[in-house]
Amino acid sequence: MRRGFCLQFTVYSLQMITWQAILIVGIICISCTSSPKDIARLGKLPEIYPDYIGVTIPADIAPLNFNLTDDTFDCMDVVAFGSKGGEIHTHGKWADFDMDDWHQLTEQNKGGKITLTVRVETDGHWAQYDDFDIFVSPYQLDDWGLTYRRIKPGYEVGGDIGIYQRDIHTFDEYAILTETVVPGRCFNCHTANRTNPDRITLQMRGEGGGTMIQKDGRQTWVETKTDITKAAGSYSYWHPDGDYVAMAVNSVHQSFFTGTGQRIEVYHRFSDVEVLDTRSDELILSPLLFTDDLEIFPAFSADGKYIYYSTSKPCRVPAEYEKVKCSLCRIAFDAEKGTFGETVDTLLNGPATDKSYVLARPSYDGRWLMYCVSSRGNFPVSQDDADLWLMDLKTGESRELKEVNSRQSESFHNWSENSRWFVFSSKREDGMYTKLYFASIDDQGNVSKPFLLPQRNPRKYYLEMMDAYNCPDFTKTKVELDAHEAYRQVFDNRRTDVKVKR
Numbered sequence: 001m002r003r004g005f006c007l008q009f010t011v012y013s014l015q016m017i018t019w020q021a022i023l024i025v026g027i028i029c030i031s032c033t034s035s036p037k038d039i040a041r042l043g044k045l046p047e048i049y050p051d052y053i054g055v056t057i058p059a060d061i062a063p064l065n066f067n068l069t070d071d072t073f074d075c076m077d078v079v080a081f082g083s084k085g086g087e088i089h090t091h092g093k094w095a096d097f098d099m100d101d102w103h104q105l106t107e108q109n110k111g112g113k114i115t116l117t118v119r120v121e122t123d124g125h126w127a128q129y130d131d132f133d134i135f136v137s138p139y140q141l142d143d144w145g146l147t148y149r150r151i152k153p154g155y156e157v158g159g160d161i162g163i164y165q166r167d168i169h170t171f172d173e174y175a176i177l178t179e180t181v182v183p184g185r186c187f188n189c190h191t192a193n194r195t196n197p198d199r200i201t202l203q204m205r206g207e208g209g210g211t212m213i214q215k216d217g218r219q220t221w222v223e224t225k226t227d228i229t230k231a232a233g234s235y236s237y238w239h240p241d242g243d244y245v246a247m248a249v250n251s252v253h254q255s256f257f258t259g260t261g262q263r264i265e266v267y268h269r270f271s272d273v274e275v276l277d278t279r280s281d282e283l284i285l286s287p288l289l290f291t292d293d294l295e296i297f298p299a300f301s302a303d304g305k306y307i308y309y310s311t312s313k314p315c316r317v318p319a320e321y322e323k324v325k326c327s328l329c330r331i332a333f334d335a336e337k338g339t340f341g342e343t344v345d346t347l348l349n350g351p352a353t354d355k356s357y358v359l360a361r362p363s364y365d366g367r368w369l370m371y372c373v374s375s376r377g378n379f380p381v382s383q384d385d386a387d388l389w390l391m392d393l394k395t396g397e398s399r400e401l402k403e404v405n406s407r408q409s410e411s412f413h414n415w416s417e418n419s420r421w422f423v424f425s426s427k428r429e430d431g432m433y434t435k436l437y438f439a440s441i442d443d444q445g446n447v448s449k450p451f452l453l454p455q456r457n458p459r460k461y462y463l464e465m466m467d468a469y470n471c472p473d474f475t476k477t478k479v480e481l482d483a484h485e486a487y488r489q490v491f492d493n494r495r496t497d498v499k500v501k502r
Contacts, residue, residue, distance in 0.1 A: 027248070032075035032092055036119045036126045046118045046129040048095075049459050053132040056440050056448035058141035058421065059106040060169050063097040063453070064134060067459035069217035073120040080116045082109035082136075085493060094457060099170065111138040115172055137418035137448070143168070143474040146423060146436065146453075147176065149160040149188045153365075153432050163190050163202070165479050171456045174478070177202070181483045182490050185209075191245075193238035194364050195417040197479040202244055203234045205252075210495055211236070212486065213278050217361050219485050222281060223495040224249070228282055228290075229283065230270060238300045241335060244284075245276045246298035246307055252310070253377075255318045260386070265321050266379035271296040273309050277338055285338035288331060296326075296378050297359050302366035306330045307340075310358040310378060312350065325350035326378050328357035328371060338501065348393075350399070357410060363419035369393055370422065371401070372411050379433060380411040381425065381470060388413060388424060403447040404439050414473040423472045424450075434468040 017396045044052060048066040057064065068076060071093075078095045081087040086108045088101040105114060113135045119128045145168045151161045162178030179185065186205045193199035202212040210221040216458040224247070233247030249430075250271035273289040274295070276282070289295050289309070298309045305469040310326040317324070328348040332341025348357045348371075358378050360371045369391040372380040380386035387405040391398040404410065406428035413424035420441060425434040437450035488494070 005383075008352070010352050011338065014268050028437065029354075032121075032173060034036055034075065034121060034124075036077050036128075039119060039126045039128045042062050042127050042129050044130060045132055048118075050452035052134060052451055054135070055448055055451040056135040057106070057111045057438075057451060058137055058139065058440070061106065062168060062170055062454040063099060063102040063143065064454050065094060065456060067094040067457070068118075069118065070472050073122045073331070075121040076218065077119040077121070077126075078116060080105065080114050082114050083112035084109045094459070096456070103169070109136045112136055122363055126475065135448075136423050137420075139440055139442075140167070140418070141416055142418060143416050143476050144236070145169075145475055146472050147190060147192070147475050147479060148436065148469045148472040149190070150469060153434075153468045161186065163187070165475060166453070167478075168453075171247065171454070174345055175483075176479050176481050177483050177486055181487055189234045189236055189247075190473070191236045191238060192473060192475055192479070193242050194240060195474045195476045196242075197475050197477060199242045200479065200481070201236045201238070201247075203232065203236065203247075204490065205232070205234070209444070209485070210490070211247070211276075212489075213276075214481065215242070215278060217480065219489065220480060221486075221489045221495055223277070223497050224274075224276060226283065226498065226500055228285070228500055229274060230272070233274065233276065235297050239300050239333075240302070240304045240333060243279055244279065244300075244333075244335065244338075246273065246274065246300060247275055248296045248298060248309075250294075250296060255321075265318060265377070266382045268294055268296065268378060269317060270294065270314075271378075273298045273307070274339075275307075275333070275340075277501070280501075281496055281498045282338075283498050284338050284340070284501050286331070288340065288342075290343055294324075294326075295376065299360050299362060300328070302362050305332060306334050307333050308347075308360035308362065308369070309358070310356075312356070312378060318384075322376050324356065324377050325354065326356040326358050327351070328360055347396075361413055361415060362417050364418040366419060367393060367419065370413050370415075372413075373449060374501060381409055381427075384409055384427075384431065386411050390447075399445075401447055404450045409434075412471050416474045417476055423474065423476075425451075425469055425472060429462075432468070434470055435462065436469050467490050 047069040052064045078090050113133045148164045163176040166173045191201050200214045213220050221257045229249045230445035231249045236247040250268045255265045271294040275284040295311045300305050308330045312326040315323045327350040330345050362369050373389050374383040374386040386409040388401045388410045408427040408431050410426045436453040439450040440448045
């Protein structure tokens with residue numbers, strides 16, 4: 001008797017809960033289904049998140065959905081119409097455009113613009129903001145997506161870190177390698193060969209660490225530490241022919257501040273630069289890159305004839321962390337012979353200008369060199385004053401990219417395959433979490449207003465995600481990496497030893 005009563009009560013309770021849920025959904029739907037009428041003009045632009053007003057985007061990018069920063073309204077109605085034709089519409093609590101409709105509209109208006117009209121309903125009354133434009137670039141962004149690491153800010157030990165990839169034409173994200181697969185390991189420095197993941201590296205620090213070299217689907221973990229080199233390779237960069245990888249060998253450390261506005265300082269006690277010949281597993285060294293100074297962040301030039309890198313005088317870190325001033329240099333490299341040049345060119349002198357120049361990234365068309373400038377240090381993501389600068393490799397002239405810089409750190413930049421777009425990480429929103437931004441560049445070096453990586457419901461996504469993005473890079477196709485094979489090689493300690501080329 002008691003069992004039957006309990007069953008009846010449970011069924012009744014479930015029915016009540018179901019009807020309550022239906023009623024709530026119905027109220028929400030009713031409150032956001034009325035059509036705009038008797039519309040009052042507000043005479044101002046909407047305050048939206050992310051700030052997509054006036055940005056330039058590539059056609060076929062994921063929909064630039066947005067929220068209003070003031071969410072006290074009942075319903076929002078948005079119409080987007082193109083200067084070359086086409087119109088789409090969305091109605092709800094945030095601007096949530098249909099994927100196919102958005103792609104069709106942006107493709108139709110390549111080289112034109114999309115004008116957006118935003119109306120809101122509050123207590124049965126409709127109001128309209130001033131229209132704003134989004135420009136659709138004539139330059140295509142043909143890369144499939146992005147790769148990046150997600151990590152908690154201020155990471156020191158432990159934590160759920162991972163390397164992910166994102167289809168930039170949709171909202172789909174895929175894990176490449178996470179700490180759930182290789183527990184207790186810290187990894188990053190993932191680098192594809194000019195966005196082509198057929199050649200990709202990944203470096204794992206600490207116990208059981210090593211450098212992964214994947215070529216044409218074959219995964220090999222190499223031990224790049226030798227009697228001569230002091231540590232495993234990191235901060236890697238591929239030669240354009242896909243046979244060589246330049247990398248730094250260093251030790252990285254973190255210090256955390258208390259009672260100051262600064263949270264963290266990242267520094268290196270030593271660092272040298274080497275090149276790995278992936279065909280013979282030989283390390284190519286130069287006495288000019290193995291000195292008492294710190295050489296770090298190598299990058300091959302577009303034609304593969306030079307290596308850009310940063311160098312600084314050794315300091316007693318962390319006590320003298322403010323004295324670290326990096327110069328930007330280059331050295332010749334002969335890919336046919338596998339040898340370095342005999343002289344070093346200093347392009348930007350850090351101590352002479354009281355600045356630090358790091359993370360040089362040449363565009364793949366050979367026209368530009370983008371780099372970070374800060375007041376000190378060789379790890380710009382931890383420096384609030386780190387900004388992006390651009391050098392014209394035809395003239396040697398440099399300028400600050402004021403179009404993209406903010407009062408917080410900008411760093412970890414990389415180019416699209418066609419060198420018309422770049423991605424970078426920025427802490428502009430809160431000074432702590434790095435997020436990913438895109439911008440375009442034309443033949444004269446003019447750079448567009450950056451826009452945040454789109455998300456389906458951006459405000460909810462970015463408020464709830466407790467990870468920071470770093471080391472973003474474009475990838476022309478989806479990365480295929482066997483995570484189970486990585487686990488086996490890491491924990492079975494399968495390593496290919498390298499030898500130093502004589």
